[in-house]
Amino acid sequence: xxxxxxxxxxxxxxxxxxxxxxxxxxxxxxxxxxxxxxxxxxxxxxxxxxxxxxxxxxxxxxxxxxxxxxxxxxxxxxxxxxxxxxxxxxxxxxxxxxxxxxxxxxxxxxxxxxxxxxxxxxxxxxxxxxxxxxxxxxxxxxxxxxxxxxxxxxxxxxxxxxxxxxxxxxxxxxxxxxxxxxxxxxxxxxxxxxxxxxxxxxxxxxxxxxxxxxxxxxxxxxxxxxxxxxxxxxxxxxxxxxxxxxxxxxxxxxxxxxxxxxxxxxxxxxxxxxxxxxxxxxxxxxxxxxxxxxxxxxxxxxxxxxxxxxxxxxxxxxxxxxxxxxxxxxxxxxxxxxxxxxxxxxxxxxxxxxxxxxxxxxxxxxxxxxxxxxxxxxxxxxxxxxxxxxxxxxxxxxxxxxxxxxxxxxxxxxxxxxxxxxxxxxxxxxxxxxxxxxxxxxxxxxxxxxxxxxxxxxxxxxxxxxxxxxxxxxxxxxxxxxxxxxxxxxxxxxxxxxxxxxxxxxxxxxxxxxxxxxx
Amino acid sequence: xxxxxxxxxxxxxxxxxxxxxxxxxxxxxxxxxxxxxxxxxxxxxxxxxxxxxxxxxxxxxxxxxxxxxxxxxxxxxxxxxxxxxxxxxxxxxxxxxxxxxxxxxxxxxxxxxxxxxxxxxxxxxxxxxxxxxxxxxxxxxxxxxxxxxxxxxxxxxxxxxxxxxxxxxxxxxxxxxxxxxxxxxxxxxxxxxxxxxxxxxxxxxxxxxxxxxxxxxxxxxxxxxxxxxxxxxxxxxxxxxxxxxxxxxxxxxxxxxxxxxxxxxxxxxxxxxxxxxxxxxxxxxxxxxxxxxxxxxxxxxxxxxxxxxxxxxxxxxxxxxxxxxxxxxx
Numbered sequence: 089x090x091x092x093x094x095x096x097x098x099x100x101x102x103x104x105x106x107x108x109x110x111x112x113x114x115x116x117x118x119x120x121x122x123x124x125x126x127x128x129x130x131x132x133x134x135x136x137x138x139x140x141x142x143x144x145x146x147x148x149x150x151x152x153x154x155x156x157x158x159x160x161x162x163x164x165x166x167x168x169x170x171x172x173x174x175x176x177x178x179x180x181x182x183x184x185x186x187x188x189x190x191x192x193x194x195x196x197x198x199x200x201x202x203x204x205x206x207x208x209x210x211x212x213x214x215x216x217x218x219x220x221x222x223x224x225x226x227x228x229x230x231x232x233x234x235x236x237x238x239x240x241x242x243x244x245x246x247x248x249x250x251x252x253x254x255x256x257x258x259x260x261x262x263x264x265x266x267x268x269x270x271x272x273x274x275x276x277x278x279x280x281x282x283x284x285x286x287x288x289x290x291x292x293x294x295x296x297x298x299x300x301x302x303x304x305x306x307x308x309x310x311x312x313x314x315x316x317x318x319x320x321x322x323x324x325x326x327x328x329x330x331x332x333x334x335x336x337x338x339x340x341x342x343x344x345x346x347x348x349x350x351x352x353x354x355x356x357x358x359x360x361x362x363x364x365x366x367x368x369x370x371x372x373x374x375x376x377x378x379x380x381x382x383x384x385x386x387x388x389x390x391x392x393x394x395x396x397x398x399x400x401x402x403x404x405x406x407x408x409x410x411x412x413x414x415x416x417x418x419x420x421x422x423x424x425x426x427x428x429x430x431x432x433x434x435x436x437x438x439x440x441x442x443x444x445x446x447x448x449x450x451x452x453x454x455x456x457x458x459x460x461x462x463x464x465x466x467x468x469x470x471x472x473x474x475x476x477x478x479x480x481x482x483x484x485x486x487x488x489x490x491x492x493x494x495x496x497x498x499x500x501x502x503x504x505x506x507x508x509x510x511x512x513x514x515x516x517x518x519x520x521x522x523x524x525x526x527x528x529x530x531x532x533x534x535x536x537x538x539x540x541x542x543x544x545x546x547x548x549x550x551x552x553x554x555x556x557x558x559x560x561x562x563x564x565x566x567x568x569x570x571x572x573x574x575x576x577x578x579x580x581x582x583x584x585x586x587x588x589x590x591x592x593x594x595x596x597x598x599x600x601x602x603x604x605x606x607x
Numbered sequence: 608x609x610x611x612x613x614x615x616x617x618x619x620x621x622x623x624x625x626x627x628x629x630x631x632x633x634x635x636x637x638x639x640x641x642x643x644x645x646x647x648x649x650x651x652x653x654x655x656x657x658x659x660x661x662x663x664x665x666x667x668x669x670x671x672x673x674x675x676x677x678x679x680x681x682x683x684x685x686x687x688x689x690x691x692x693x694x695x696x697x698x699x700x701x702x703x704x705x706x707x708x709x710x711x712x713x714x715x716x717x718x719x720x721x722x723x724x725x726x727x728x729x730x731x732x733x734x735x736x737x738x739x740x741x742x743x744x745x746x747x748x749x750x751x752x753x754x755x756x757x758x759x760x761x762x763x764x765x766x767x768x769x770x771x772x773x774x775x776x777x778x779x780x781x782x783x784x785x786x787x788x789x790x791x792x793x794x795x796x797x798x799x800x801x802x803x804x805x806x807x808x809x810x811x812x813x814x815x816x817x818x819x820x821x822x823x824x825x826x827x828x829x830x831x832x833x834x835x836x837x838x839x840x841x842x843x844x845x846x847x848x849x850x851x852x853x854x855x856x857x858x859x860x861x862x863x864x865x866x867x868x869x870x871x872x873x874x875x876x877x878x879x880x881x882x883x884x885x886x887x888x889x890x891x892x893x894x895x896x897x898x899x900x901x902x903x904x905x906x907x908x909x910x911x912x913x914x915x916x917x918x919x920x921x922x923x924x925x926x927x928x929x930x931x932x933x934x935x936x937x
Contacts, residue, residue: 115761245783440755471717517821518840526878568840
């Protein structure tokens with residue numbers, strides 16, 4: 089019988105994976121449960137959010153509860169819940185750890201945590217870059233899940249080329265897989281390999297010692313350990329027994345060391361379960377013997393805080409290119425967005441048309457992994473609100489469909505040098521056809537123009553009604569020109585939602601000085 | 608069954624007389640020079656003869672009962688759909704026992720039923736049921752959507768309307784099934800078409816009647832775009848010719864136009880109920896041009912106002928002169 093903490097670990101890993109797969113459009117406008125639950129109950133996300141945004145957010149209430157639970161029960165998250173920790177436990181290499189491997193030990197993790205949190209205080213919220221759940225989710229979302237989809241998808245296509253119509257007899261089986269497990273599209277993301285390398289690297293660290301990441305680097309674990317130091321729920325006796333020492337072998341948090349301090353104990357109770365006698369037990373004990381100093385590693389903490397402060401200025405560098413990024417619907421202010429975004433990658437996973445991609449260097453380190461709309465690759469579906477639903481911190485607000493349709497991502501602009509009706513005097517109007525705004529933000533007027541061969545022609549020339557364009561990007565996406573689209577969405581500073589107004593009147597007012605077509 | 612896709616140029620002339628002789632029984636498989644030919648191939652080979660005898664062909668088609676058209680009106684959409692189909696000879700005229708039938712509705716947009724951007728699910732279901740009771744082995748319903756396929760299938764209401772029906776398939780498009788086809792048309796020499804249409808015995812076109820920014824209206828002839836792969840926006844630069852090209856390759860054996868409610872402006876997506884007009888009508892005809900021509904009048908336009916109808920008529924794909932179409936109102 090496996091110990092209870094192992095069962096719990098596997099349970100939460102399964103929950104994580106199920107929620108991960110559920111974080112996709114599967115026929116319903118609302119996603120009831122998504123993998124964001126893990127981020128919403130993540131104290132590190134909470135700390136970063138509170139320090140950078142400096143206001144409360146009810147979405148993060150579970151994280152507050154988790155904080156309280158950690159104060160009472162110690163760093164149990166790492167031994168009972170953390171899906172990355174479970175994966176590390178499952179991947180543990182059987183052979184003896186490779187001692188040639190040296191990790192920055194001891195104080196580095198405190199330095200890292202302090203640097204992240206103090207940078208957050210100066211509105212540079214980068215905790216998500218190092219959050220273990222975010223690392224896991226990004227690795228899965230950007231690399232392993234598309235890989236799974238690609239494997240099955242290509243296999244299915246290959247089967248068609250092999251046996252043709254006969255494949256239909258297998259279709260029901262494949263449909264079950266496709267509808268319940270596989271990604272709808274196997275998107276290739278930027279940073280896919282990098283994300284996979286980071287995740288694999290953490291797993292590879294297991295060769296150096298068990299739970300190496302958790303004990304020497306993980307900022308979430310460090311935070312939880314610091315919070316849980318004073319927990320009354322702890323192991324008795326605190327130290328090893330003189331005649332046995334078996335605990336040292338069993339403990340995932342100790343290595344070549346005495347047992348971990350209370351702050352580092354995962355409360356997994358392996359030692360209690362594996363104790364040859366019945367001497368070890370976990371119980372409530374209000375004596376603070378093994379808690380360590382109130383502020384551990386003072387020097388590292390101060391150093392980290394100074395680093396965070398010093399980095400807060402240069403990290404804020406953004407090229408002008410960064411300003412032109414299109415953000416998901418409902419994001420009106422770039423700074424506020426960067427303060428709130430966890431960089432977990434959920435919005436990019438859930439995005440119906442794969443409009444969202446992680447930013448690489450376009451907006452500096454600060455914007456690394458934040459979602460960016462690339463309309464030529466995918467557009468924002470008019471009736472879809474999924475990204476806002478899964479965002480754990482409402483960096484992308486959860487809007488009703490009616491409100492989301494009015495949110496402005498940018499504004500579409502024609503490039504008349506490319507656009508067929510202007511450049512070649514040929515009808516096209518694919519953009520107008522696809523424009524989802526009921527009153528049509530792209531319209532066309534029939535004009536008599538001189539064709540290239542000197543013959544008068546009637547051509548439909550498109551134009552954008554900026555007042556009602558929400559920048560969803562479907563026009564840029566479907567523009568039938570190859571490579572560069574003749575209509576592009578450009579970011580705008582003023583992203584106040586479209587006002588539902590009497591369009592006829594708006595156009596009428598414009599009429600004296602522009603050629604708007606009022607019908 | 609043997610399928611001859613090779614145009615039989617030399618036989619074309621003979622075909623026309625054969626077509627006249629078989630007058631009305633359009634789905635009969637013609638035994639011809641040792642091979643079996645379905646009607647589509649037959650018409651295509653007849654098409655090849657147009658260079659030789661355009662007048663003869665025009666006559667042949669004009670005399671054909673294909674220009675029979677039925678309009679049914681009423682609030683019970685499945686019932687009027689059946690009435691319209693029965694008035695043009697019943698589904699048994701088009702579907703024989705054991706046939707694989709493709710029913711191609713318009714479900715290209717992520718819009719609700721009442722917004723009139725997609726074919727009404729009840730109309731689609733009624734057509735599918737008629738096919739089944741005529742003995743179809745399998746009925747396939749699909750569209751190559753413009754918005755996200757999952758949302759379109761769900762929100763058009765069509766997927767749900769067909770749920771649980773035996774011998775009915777409502778699958779999303781699988782891109783690997785598009786096959787490059789030599790259309791040898793006037794604008795499109797070759798294009799990718801969906802193989803489930805190419806291999807089906809019967810193709811039933813079930814569009815919704817609505818406004819369109821470029822082609823003015825989108826009806827049966829334009830609905831054929833839903834079986835085309837590739838960069839479909841490309842064909843907008845010569846839309847009416849391209850549609851005639853594809854429609855002369857893939858002939859609709861039956862066209863059922865959903866005019867239960869029509870979209871009068873801001874098509875083909877609409878989105879505002881102010882643009883939707885309720886007509887409670889369903890049109891059916893074996894002649895796609897006639898069906899389109901008649902549906903045009905519902906918008907207060909003339910058939911010749913719609914370039915795709917005009918192009919198709921000039922190509923001999925059907926009759927657009929309203930006085931030459933026999934309209935049955937039921």
